[in-house]
Amino acid sequence: MSARGRLRDAVVLILMTLYAGPFFWQVVTSFKPESELLVLPPLLPSSPTLAHYVAVFEKSLVPRALVNSLGVAGLTVLLAVALGLFAAYALARLPIPGRGALLLLIAASTAFPQITTVSPLYLLLRTLGLRDTWAGLVLANTSFALPLIIWLLAGFIREIPEELEEAAFLDGASRVQVLRWVILPLTAPALASAALLTFLMSWNEFLFAYTLSASEASRTVPVAIALFPGVFEVPWGDIAAASILASLPPIAIVVGLQRYLIRGVLAGALRE
């Protein structure tokens, strides 16, 4: 590789690091002692401290909120994938009456503004006694997760050659068996992409969680951070530490499972 090419690559990497700068600045802030928070310069802490993380774990509602977020996002993924896989297979392969209208409805509901449905959803879930519960949030998140999953998976299933299924039918397999032993293994990577996207969206979701939660029983991390208590002064260091904790799952996905994430994003955006 030419020296110029290497220099170019280095410059791009530096620029991208600077682009992520706001996040790294929050990392630095989370390790700054209280006394150095409101003074600039120096930029870096003289002696990095874990005090803010300790405070977040011992005094705030964030640990409980992390558990809520993990539970709600995980259950949303399970529910949406379980229902979505069957629906996607049927829409891709079986002669369903009104299929075109159904696909249109599913595509349109991925664009429904949350602000439009939040008030009736609130009234509905309150009537069902599901306000401030995991179940209520899982159902609310499923309203945007399910259309996305069906849309993504139907596209992938349509690409699987039908001959593979026919061979199984010849061997006497039933629909459900074909779905389990032929389609599921072949869609596993797509399923992983769809599940990752759903998890990320649920983990980050704020409007529904903020509206439907009322206590630590169901408050998710974004809600806990938005409501971070500060009576006389804003606890910037603690907020920074809580922000970093809330960012760990998304970072793990972006860094560790990047290929699946990108595949899911591209399929969701570019598939007709």
Add this chain to the structure above:
Amino acid sequence: MTPRASTAERSQSAPTSGHLRFKPASRTPLQFTGLLFVAPALVMLAALTVYPSVWVLWLSLLRRVPVFGVESFVGLANYAFLATDARFWNAARVTLVFTLVSVGLELVLGVLVALALAAQRRGRRVALSLLLLAWALPSVVTAKLFEWLYHPTAGLVNFLLGGRSLNWLGDPGLALPGVILADAWRTMPFVALLCYARLLAIPPEIYEAAQVDGAGRLALFTRITLPILRGVLLIALLFRTLDAVRAFDIMFVLTGGGPAGTTETLTLYAYRTLFQTLQFGLGAAIGVLVFGVVMALAWGFLRALRVEERPA
């Protein structure tokens, strides 16, 4: 009759293709299986999206203030009120400015970053990770990052500007640009990713041929790269415009709509009417209008995309 069903009929008469060859008389059972498979998802969607969207329409025709036990049918009165409501028109204007500037910034920056990444030889994965980080963070976290960056005395932004003490989120002239910047930071990586993927699919021979013909770098960009990116840019424009009109978290946490309503979008106005002043009817009416705008935009974009595809 659906297109799928007519295909099924054809494969019955010409039993050489399609899975029906093995069960020629089983169309009705197949439809039954199909419905059985779709039913759970359908019930869920009907309860969680269709029913609420119909209900919100009905709500928007009511005057409903639960705290006072008020609930009466008022027809289109809520919409008539909004038509002459200065706060509504201000929110509409803020939404428009926010959407236009934020999406414009994202598209321009996104293309530039995509070009840089596509030319990258080594460290692409790291570069992509750094880029996508901004997109993957919870928007509430992003709002907190920028609130801290914009801090009047201890903020990094003022420090880098040479020790200024600008009150970014408290100044009516700076708050909206501040919110827009935070949103553009968060969503530009999405545009960049779409363009980057498209750029990778361009065969290098095209560029080589053009270079042989003596095309300069600018000509390569305007004559080859941009036209190829046109389709994907339209898609990015569609997704980003819809998201920008629906945006809520970032301004809710960063400014709460202030100062003096300069960052209050339609979604924020709707939320505060619904859950802070508890006027469900009026709030629902604003929600319905946002819904109308989003659906009209989606329909318009999809038409444009279809026209785009026809000659190709």
